[in-house]
Amino acid sequence: MPRQACYVTKMQKQILKLLFLSVFFLMPLFVSADVNTIIPDPANVTACGTLNQAGATYVLQNDVSSEGSCFAIVASGITLDLNGHTVTYDNGTPINIMNGSFEDELAGSWDTVNAQNFLRSAGTYVSPVSVYAGSYALKAITPTPDQVVTSLGTVTLAPNTRYSLSGMVYNRVSDNILMSIEFTDTMKAIQTGITDRGFQYITYEFVTGDSEETYNIALKVTGAAAVGTGAVYFDDIKIQRNRLAGVMVGPVEWRVAWQSRGFDIKNYGGANNTTVKDGSIIQGSGKSDWSHALASESNSVSGHTFSGLNITTNGANSSAILMDSLQNGEIKYNTLAANMPAIKSRDQLDGAVLRADGYNSFIHDNVITNGVQGGILAGTAVGQLPQEIYNNNITLQGRYTNGFAISGNKSIIRNNTINCGSGNNSCRGIFIGSESEVFDNIVEVQDIPRNQEYNGCQGYGTYGIQMESAENSDVYGNVVTANSPNECPATAFRANPQDGSIASINNLIHHNTFIAYASGSARATSLKLSGCDNSMISIYSNTFRTNRRWIYAEFDGMVDGLRLVNNRWETFGSIDEPFYPFENFVWDGSFVKDMVFENNVYGAGDKERFESEFFRKTTVWPEIETLSNFSVIFSDVTAPASPTGLGVM
Known part of the structure; x- marks a missing residue:
């Protein structure tokens, strides 16, 4: 009997050992490897590396991670099947700068002995602008002699690695002031002069030598x-890796350092007709700047398909998808979020979630859940077949000016849903230029007072659709709602088809519903006009609905001889008393002249509102323009034809 008991015990040990080994080899592994390792077996991808077999399908077998970039695709016709797994790039240990956000007291982290005018200061993101991240910043009271604050702790950086030293600085005092974040006199990020758009992101990019380097920060x-x-203020001082990529399509050697994508990639080659599909690409704990999840270079622009991806970025200026160009390609069925803590330039639209200018490509059925500036940027090259942007669902939490959910010059934009009109969400809707067709979109927008450039609401608030510098564009069948629940203005449709000296002609706005509703102190406007006449834009057969203002003629150019035909004018909700249907901002020759309404249709009680107090003028410089005038004509008219032939008539 004792021998039998001993035998059973050995059997149990063997069984447990076999079970352990089977579970060990079957369980998913989280493997880290270098992006420059050539992957030999396409059918058995278990780590990050370089894909170089043209026409091959590479299948990921487990989750993978890299402290830098993960995959480089250097040959054409390659498919990278993530097979339901997750690629985590930029996943190195973050570099800690002691109290780099100044949320704690300065003692023990920063030496201010030689900087008596410096102090830790509580503040706000806007109203007034005095911090960028958290509740505190480092403040220098002016006037002040030249002063320096030095970190008491040091940072140690790995050899042969690309980094950026960055921070947020704010100066609204003088163009003579220079602010810098420094390792040495030659290694520093600099801001010279006023930062006129809130806290400015400044950075110094560099590569370490062959051994570790240790620095204090000044x-x-x-x-x-x-x-x-x-x-003046400093905030959010950081050191991070720089210019990495989750998946890099067609890396090139010739780019100068500041343009590089996937800087740590050392294998190069063109890669057209690339497919990346069915898995997740996540920017990890490094949160490096300029480190896009999925990117391509200019030698690799044609025939790409990106589908079934769940992509999240977390670094400054780091897009989910950034294509140098996308030609004859498709981006579809992806879920994208770009949780950027900061961007360098709102003019360059560094905050876009997805960038894919090009031609004859299809961007559709994607869901964007977060972004601080733009959603989809996909304009079309001159003389080429249009980019088509459709069936996308976009939600943004904008903090920067000109954050449109969709921007698409010479593009077809249809059947998209934009959800920026409630809660913490905010953005502008659709921006269109020339030769665009925009139809059957559902757009809801609002602005929230968190724009540092304007110390609250962004300039002029939000727009549902904006047409600027446009010709031969057709806008129809859209339902647009612009909400103003606070002090930020909202406009459902803004038309400034001739912006500056750019010629404009033959734009059609018809069969849309434009809704503007204000529950706060600001104006909400159904239609905003400037710099246009009847040859530039035809506005007919739309419904304009508001509780504050139907039309606002602003100061950016005369509205001359414009005819609005067969439109319906409605009020709803809590209506202003008195209700001013029109407002004319007169400024240095910009005013409304000979504006004609033909065959108006009204909601209940709105005919009286439309005609009783015809317009209200604001601004008296140089003087109220006596030539401003409106008229209403009751006659049968024939609406003009659509320039594309596709408009709903």
């Missing part, structure tokens, strides 16, 4: 001895 203010009374 924050300097110079040139402020003879300036006015005020203050």
